[in-house]
Amino acid sequence: MEAISDGVFAVAMTLLVLDLAIPFASGSRDLIGALADEWPGYLGFLVSFATIGAIWLGHNTMTEYLDHVDPAILRLNLLLLFFVCLLPFATGLLAEFFKTDGAERVASVTYGIMLLLCSVLLSAVWRYAVGAKLVSPDLDDDEISLLTTRLTPGLGGYALLIVLGAFFPKVSIFGYLAVAVFLLLPFRPTLSRRAVRERRSRRRSAG
Amino acid sequence: MEAISDGVFAVAMTLLVLDLAIPFASGSRDLIGALADEWPGYLGFLVSFATIGAIWLGHNTMTEYLDHVDPAILRLNLLLLFFVCLLPFATGLLAEFFKTDGAERVASVTYGIMLLLCSVLLSAVWRYAVGAKLVSPDLDDDEISLLTTRLTPGLGGYALLIVLGAFFPKVSIFGYLAVAVFLLLPFRPTLSRRAVRERRSRRRSAG
Amino acid sequence: MEAISDGVFAVAMTLLVLDLAIPFASGSRDLIGALADEWPGYLGFLVSFATIGAIWLGHNTMTEYLDHVDPAILRLNLLLLFFVCLLPFATGLLAEFFKTDGAERVASVTYGIMLLLCSVLLSAVWRYAVGAKLVSPDLDDDEISLLTTRLTPGLGGYALLIVLGAFFPKVSIFGYLAVAVFLLLPFRPTLSRRAVRERRSRRRSAG
Amino acid sequence: MEAISDGVFAVAMTLLVLDLAIPFASGSRDLIGALADEWPGYLGFLVSFATIGAIWLGHNTMTEYLDHVDPAILRLNLLLLFFVCLLPFATGLLAEFFKTDGAERVASVTYGIMLLLCSVLLSAVWRYAVGAKLVSPDLDDDEISLLTTRLTPGLGGYALLIVLGAFFPKVSIFGYLAVAVFLLLPFRPTLSRRAVRERRSRRRSAG
Numbered sequence: 058m059e060a061i062s063d064g065v066f067a068v069a070m071t072l073l074v075l076d077l078a079i080p081f082a083s084g085s086r087d088l089i090g091a092l093a094d095e096w097p098g099y100l101g102f103l104v105s106f107a108t109i110g111a112i113w114l115g116h117n118t119m120t121e122y123l124d125h126v127d128p129a130i131l132r133l134n135l136l137l138l139f140f141v142c143l144l145p146f147a148t149g150l151l152a153e154f155f156k157t158d159g160a161e162r163v164a165s166v167t168y169g170i171m172l173l174l175c176s177v178l179l180s181a182v183w184r185y186a187v188g189a190k191l192v193s194p195d196l197d198d199d200e201i202s203l204l205t206t207r208l209t210p211g212l213g214g215y216a217l218l219i220v221l222g223a224f225f226p227k228v229s230i231f232g233y234l235a236v237a238v239f240l241l242l243p244f245r246p247t248l249s250r251r252a253v254r255e256r257r258s259r260r261r262s263a264g
Numbered sequence: 265m266e267a268i269s270d271g272v273f274a275v276a277m278t279l280l281v282l283d284l285a286i287p288f289a290s291g292s293r294d295l296i297g298a299l300a301d302e303w304p305g306y307l308g309f310l311v312s313f314a315t316i317g318a319i320w321l322g323h324n325t326m327t328e329y330l331d332h333v334d335p336a337i338l339r340l341n342l343l344l345l346f347f348v349c350l351l352p353f354a355t356g357l358l359a360e361f362f363k364t365d366g367a368e369r370v371a372s373v374t375y376g377i378m379l380l381l382c383s384v385l386l387s388a389v390w391r392y393a394v395g396a397k398l399v400s401p402d403l404d405d406d407e408i409s410l411l412t413t414r415l416t417p418g419l420g421g422y423a424l425l426i427v428l429g430a431f432f433p434k435v436s437i438f439g440y441l442a443v444a445v446f447l448l449l450p451f452r453p454t455l456s457r458r459a460v461r462e463r464r465s466r467r468r469s470a471g
Numbered sequence: 472m473e474a475i476s477d478g479v480f481a482v483a484m485t486l487l488v489l490d491l492a493i494p495f496a497s498g499s500r501d502l503i504g505a506l507a508d509e510w511p512g513y514l515g516f517l518v519s520f521a522t523i524g525a526i527w528l529g530h531n532t533m534t535e536y537l538d539h540v541d542p543a544i545l546r547l548n549l550l551l552l553f554f555v556c557l558l559p560f561a562t563g564l565l566a567e568f569f570k571t572d573g574a575e576r577v578a579s580v581t582y583g584i585m586l587l588l589c590s591v592l593l594s595a596v597w598r599y600a601v602g603a604k605l606v607s608p609d610l611d612d613d614e615i616s617l618l619t620t621r622l623t624p625g626l627g628g629y630a631l632l633i634v635l636g637a638f639f640p641k642v643s644i645f646g647y648l649a650v651a652v653f654l655l656l657p658f659r660p661t662l663s664r665r666a667v668r669e670r671r672s673r674r675r676s677a678g
Numbered sequence: 679m680e681a682i683s684d685g686v687f688a689v690a691m692t693l694l695v696l697d698l699a700i701p702f703a704s705g706s707r708d709l710i711g712a713l714a715d716e717w718p719g720y721l722g723f724l725v726s727f728a729t730i731g732a733i734w735l736g737h738n739t740m741t742e743y744l745d746h747v748d749p750a751i752l753r754l755n756l757l758l759l760f761f762v763c764l765l766p767f768a769t770g771l772l773a774e775f776f777k778t779d780g781a782e783r784v785a786s787v788t789y790g791i792m793l794l795l796c797s798v799l800l801s802a803v804w805r806y807a808v809g810a811k812l813v814s815p816d817l818d819d820d821e822i823s824l825l826t827t828r829l830t831p832g833l834g835g836y837a838l839l840i841v842l843g844a845f846f847p848k849v850s851i852f853g854y855l856a857v858a859v860f861l862l863l864p865f866r867p868t869l870s871r872r873a874v875r876e877r878r879s880r881r882r883s884a885g
Binding site (some may be wrong): 472474475480481482483486504542545546549552553556557559560564568571572574577578581600 | 681682684685687688689691692693694696698706709710713724727731734735738860862
Binding site for chain 1 (some may be wrong): 681682684685686688689690693696749752753756757759760763766767770771774775778780784785788794
């Protein structure tokens with residue numbers, strides 16, 4: 058499960074670059090201007106990369122704490138990967154239509170829904186793992202609820218931004234960037250992995 | 265064998281997104297309509313992703329039960345990967361031609377044949393492994409025949425859908441989706457991997 | 472070294488699919504004809520996939536026999552990956568120009584040179600490993616020379632086909648296919664990996 | 679961290695091939711000339727591949743010496759991967775605009791800045807690891823400062839080339855190639871990994 062997920066994350070991150078528009082038609086001296094005109098597309102690339110990065114960080118922590126997998130979690134994980142694979146497409150819509158007034162709103166709302174679905178599914182995989190007792194028995198309840206909090210998507214934030222995107226599509230992209238930065242910043246309390254490892258080995262030698 | 269297969273599965277899944285048509289020419293306010301018009305292409309993306317996901321699940325279970333590999337199984341596996349790599353192309357044909365009457369039938373039949381070949385080859389790799397005694401000696405005959413049943417492709421179903429696709433191409437795509445969902449749903453009896461691992465360690469300590 | 476190589480092989484295999492031309496301009500009922508017209512491109516896809524598959528098989532065997540790596544072999548391996556990454560481009564040239572008389576010859580010769588360079592570099596990595604004593608000490612001289620023979624490229628065959636490609640480009644593609652099939656077929660004597668593993672464990676318990 | 683990084687490096691290397699322009703419009707007999715005309719694009723492919731290769735080599739050595747990771751280094755590493763993912767885009771700009779006088783300068787300067795940022799971030803990841811005591815305790819100070827020197831980017835060299843690129847864009851590409859070759863050549867003193875491993879096992883048996 059980890060190998061295919063890491064593969065999909067890596068490829069999806071790198072495929073995003075294909076959405077970066079090269080302004081083919083730009084004349085001889087105005088490439089800087091042409092590139093600057095494409096800024097919402099480049100901003101979308103940054104947001105998508107940061108969001109996939111944040112999902113990967115959460116996924117990585119999660120798989121480290123899993124003891125074993127069952128058929129259902131493998132399928133839930135596939136569903137998560139499905140929406141991660143769609144992110145380059147949604148980013149492409151954004152990059153293509155940010156100049157067209159009505160279409161830009163559709164693209165921004167679509168993009169927000171994709172980001173939301175990725176977050177919801179990452180959380181669903183973890184919650185299923187906890188419910189089905191797939192997590193490592195070394196983790197105590199405090200640690201599990203800490204990670205559950207960390208992996209809970211900012212549902213309210215995304216819903217607000219999706220609505221905002223219907224009216225001010227360009228502003229909403231900055232909102233999505235803020236969410237991604239918030240997810241990436243390690244300012245919430247986290248268990249250091251080393252601490253977990255040390256505790257585990259203490260328990261083992263004690264047992 | 266697992267590394268390259270997982271890599272190809274991950275890349276093929278993600279490359280499917282390149283087949284998702286961005287309706288470049290759509291005007292300012294009709295992006296929703298333009299996206300809705302592309303539904304067979306998006307449905308094809310879903311079917312291809314689900315099919316590659318199902319093949320990956322089967323492949324993953326299979327490689328877990330393999331004890332060692334021989335030169336022939338590596339080559340059979342390469343042939344499977346060959347047809348998995350072709351799936352994004354067949355999906356692209358589908359997405360491109362669903363609006364053109366005659367071509368749509370060709371695209372649908374081609375797509376069905378690719379799906380069938382992937383299923384047949386996955387089954388062939390497993391049957392070869394059983395015949396050449398490459399599976400783990402811990403597995404008893406019941407377990408092997410259970411997995412053989414699981415990995416047997418729905419030959420009849422695919423054949424029916426390929427014929428159907430020659431007359432009602434759009435309907436057949438829903439059929440392929442139904443097959444993929446059937447392959448993904450874990451309602452058939454499966455050995456839990458944990459049970460297998462536990463039994464193995466019991467045998468080891470007993471021996 | 473194995474992770475990045477397997478990654479590049481998997482991605483290069485899958486990227487080949489992007490060279491498969493979808494005949495966009497084909498009318499309503501002649502998609503079969505349009506696809507049939509593209510056969511040299513599809514044959515090129517098959518040859519490139521088979522060649523990368525053969526190189527992967529050789530590379531896989533080789534890395535299994537390596538005991539450790541040194542800075543120089545990592546760089547030689549990067550050079551091999553460089554030419555593997557160029558194969559999709561050379562295949563694209565072939566698919567694009569097989570209808571244009573003079574250009575077809577250039578494309579065919581370029582393609583042959585790329586295949587030859589990949590083969591030569593795979594062999595060079597192995598010969599360097601043997602010369603620099605990087606191979607596992609468990610392998611005796613017979614086994615090493617057997618693998619050396621296996622990894623020696625069909626220099627004569629490729630040289631002949633490159634010259635042939637300058638005059639009969641379409642014929643030469645069948646020749647490259649024949650070489651790839653020859654490299655893939657396991658009819659040459661090979662050490663079974665199980666035998667190697669068993670011998671190693673015997674030696675360890677003996678020592 | 680290693681899996682996703684190796685995945686991104688492999689995909690970015692292979693995606694570079696998509697920037698190689700196939701001269702579609704070239705007539706029947708002048709494909710050699712048309713390919714020769716594209717030389718700056720092909721040179722850019724070579725430079726980007728060599729640079730990603732050099733960064734991978736440094737990254738590979740670094741992760742081997744890491745004992746554990748912390749949340750901050752994972753995020754710094756994501757930032758490095760972000761700029762590695764942008765390299766195919768910058769290479770595409772170079773390949774597209776080398777014929778347009780003013781745009782060529784912009785493309786060359788952009789490309790140089792990307793190369794510089796990749797180098798700076800690789801160095802930053804390592805320096806952070808040393809500062810936060812994430813490196814393996816087996817490494818003594820001499821070994822750490824040796825690797826720090828090796829991973830210090832040629833800031834001066836890149837800065838000079840970026841300025842040069844604003845005036846002589848084609849010349850600067852050769853400069854970037856020279857830097858990449860310098861980074862790849864193993865002529866600077868390096869610790870052999872075998873030596874490190876042997877020392878470690880000696881210490882373990884001593885302790």
